[in-house]
Amino acid sequence: MQEEQIRARIKEFTRFPPQGKINIVQDTSQFMQIGVDDVMELEGEHYLVRGEEVEGRFGLDGEPKFWVKKAIDLRDGSAKVIKLEFYETFVMRIGDHEIKCFRSPKKESRILDKVRGDLRFMQGFTARDGAGNAVRILDKIQGRRFWDIINDLSGLDHKTYFERHFPGIFRNILICVEAIGALHEMGELHGDIRNDHIFIEHGTGAYRWIDFDYTYDWAESPFGVDLFGLGNVLLFTVGGGFHSIKDLSSCGPEGMRVASCVTPDDLSLFFKHRISNLKKLFTYIPESLNNVLLRFSHGAEVFYESSDELLEDLHGCLKDLPDIAPEENGAVVN
Amino acid sequence: MTVKMLVSIDLSENSLRAVDYVGAMLACHSDAEVTLLHVIKEPSPDILLDDAERHEQVEKLRVEMLALMEEAAKRLTSRGIVEKRVCLKIQACKSPVSVAELILAEQELGGYGTIVVGRRGMSKKEEFLFGSVSSKVVREARHCAVWVVE
Numbered sequence A: 001m002q003e004e005q006i007r008a009r010i011k012e013f014t015r016f017p018p019q020g021k022i023n024i025v026q027d028t029s030q031f032m033q034i035g036v037d038d039v040m041e042l043e044g045e046h047y048l049v050r051g052e053e054v055e056g057r058f059g060l061d062g063e064p065k066f067w068v069k070k071a072i073d074l075r076d077g078s079a080k081v082i083k084l085e086f087y088e089t090f091v092m093r094i095g096d097h098e099i100k101c102f103r104s105p106k107k108e109s110r111i112l113d114k115v116r117g118d119l120r121f122m123q124g125f126t127a128r129d130g131a132g133n134a135v136r137i138l139d140k141i142q143g144r145r146f147w148d149i150i151n152d153l154s155g156l157d158h159k160t161y162f163e164r165h166f167p168g169i170f171r172n173i174l175i176c177v178e179a180i181g182a183l184h185e186m187g188e189l190h191g192d193i194r195n196d197h198i199f200i201e202h203g204t205g206a207y208r209w210i211d212f213d214y215t216y217d218w219a220e221s222p223f224g225v226d227l228f229g230l231g232n233v234l235l236f237t238v239g240g241g242f243h244s245i246k247d248l249s250s251c252g253p254e255g256m257r258v259a260s261c262v263t264p265d266d267l268s269l270f271f272k273h274r275i276s277n278l279k280k281l282f283t284y285i286p287e288s289l290n291n292v293l294l295r296f297s298h299g300a301e302v303f304y305e306s307s308d309e310l311l312e313d314l315h316g317c318l319k320d321l322p323d324i325a326p327e328e329n330g331a332v333v334n
Numbered sequence B: 001m002t003v004k005m006l007v008s009i010d011l012s013e014n015s016l017r018a019v020d021y022v023g024a025m026l027a028c029h030s031d032a033e034v035t036l037l038h039v040i041k042e043p044s045p046d047i048l049l050d051d052a053e054r055h056e057q058v059e060k061l062r063v064e065m066l067a068l069m070e071e072a073a074k075r076l077t078s079r080g081i082v083e084k085r086v087c088l089k090i091q092a093c094k095s096p097v098s099v100a101e102l103i104l105a106e107q108e109l110g111g112y113g114t115i116v117v118g119r120r121g122m123s124k125k126e127e128f129l130f131g132s133v134s135s136k137v138v139r140e141a142r143h144c145a146v147w148v149v150e
Helices: A003-013 A105-114 A146-155 A158-185 A224-239 A245-249 A252-261 A287-294 A307-320 B013-025 B051-077 B099-110 B124-130 B133-140
Strands: A039-042 A045-054 A064-073 A079-083 A088-094 A097-103 A124-128 A134-139 A143-145 A198-201 A207-209 B004-008 B033-041 B086-093 B114-118 B145-149
Touching: A003 A045, A039 A134, A045 A079, A097 B124, A105 A124, A105 A134, A143 A146, A146 A158, A146 A198, A146 A224, A158 A207, A158 A224, A158 A307, A224 A287, A224 A307, A224 B124, A245 A252, A287 A307, B004 B013, B004 B099, B013 B051, B013 B114, B013 B145, B033 B051, B033 B099, B051 B086, B086 B099, B099 B114, B099 B133, B114 B133, B133 B145
Parallel strands: B004 B033, B004 B114, B033 B086, B114 B145
Antiparallel strands: A039 A045, A045 A064, A064 A079, A079 A134, A088 A097, A124 A134, A143 A198, A198 A207
């Protein structure tokens, strides 16, 4: 496309087209220098940069991720997230435990190829820029993070949440766990399973995993990190948020009475104040479901070693759950 | 009946302790056959992109490991085990593998009566995240004895 054609497309798809000369970027190596209104040319296609994604961890305003650009595909005006080639090694903290973690664009590109067409995952493809960098071009999921959806429901008392919303949400989370199981079956690790890495798409209500670029050194249990993440998602889902000893103690005499019944074995294996044995707080939680949560607790003697084992237990919980409320119909209103 | 032992060793101090223990226990079985096995896990191409660098790292580990295994073999022969009955095996793996599964496969293939593994003393959290070779070997071994040396 010539610059004039690019300018015309920009005018068609944006309300505030750039006024001056358009900076067309073919080599994305210096991603810090690529900014708003620049156009990236990747394998002959053009993408208008609208800004940077931020590390929106748990609803907090985070740091901009300079290697992740918000963009518009100038072929059709669709919103994209463009991840530029960037490697880093860092230490990830899980509770008080530290793990060496690597950001691998190569891994994410491979997984995007493997999950193409599977809408339980974000979709996209890899294109090369003029310098040979592998750039991931992702379809922007219009929706909200699972973390935010559950937090929005936190105003409800737990019994109402559990009876009205949880059965539908749980079935969707089960689909998410099945998706991770499918990934493991393909020999791939998600690597960064968190409550804010599940997006719930507007309109369809589909739950979709994002961000697959973290990886780790080999371990005897190749999927341990993912299983830890799934345990955390399940605990958050069943509890309608996390519950800690501190929260209970601030709930007056009744909360303090419950807190006094919580033993160290009832707490999360990785987060020392987080309660895993939720049945002690909410007695109506079925035993089958609570037993799954206890497999991630400090008192657990045996851990899940595969997503298959976890899925088998989760499917067994379905029969013990309240029916889906008619207005819920299995999806979350968003 | 010949005593056949498979001893899994890594670069840890604990591994040499396990070898010393085997030497002490077999001191009166000079006809025992001992295989020392080590598995080298090639770095993932997702982490170390360059083929040559990965290969170099594997070769460096192989040299380091061979020196340690020779030292371990000496410790066994000094206890009276016949030198030609001590075998050294290094397996290099390109894709993610379970070391425990490799040990168990080797045990079955070689008809070893005993597997010896060291235990590193992992915390519960580490065992959850990374898995434990010794726990898996103990749990899944069939038709053989397992010694776990701490």
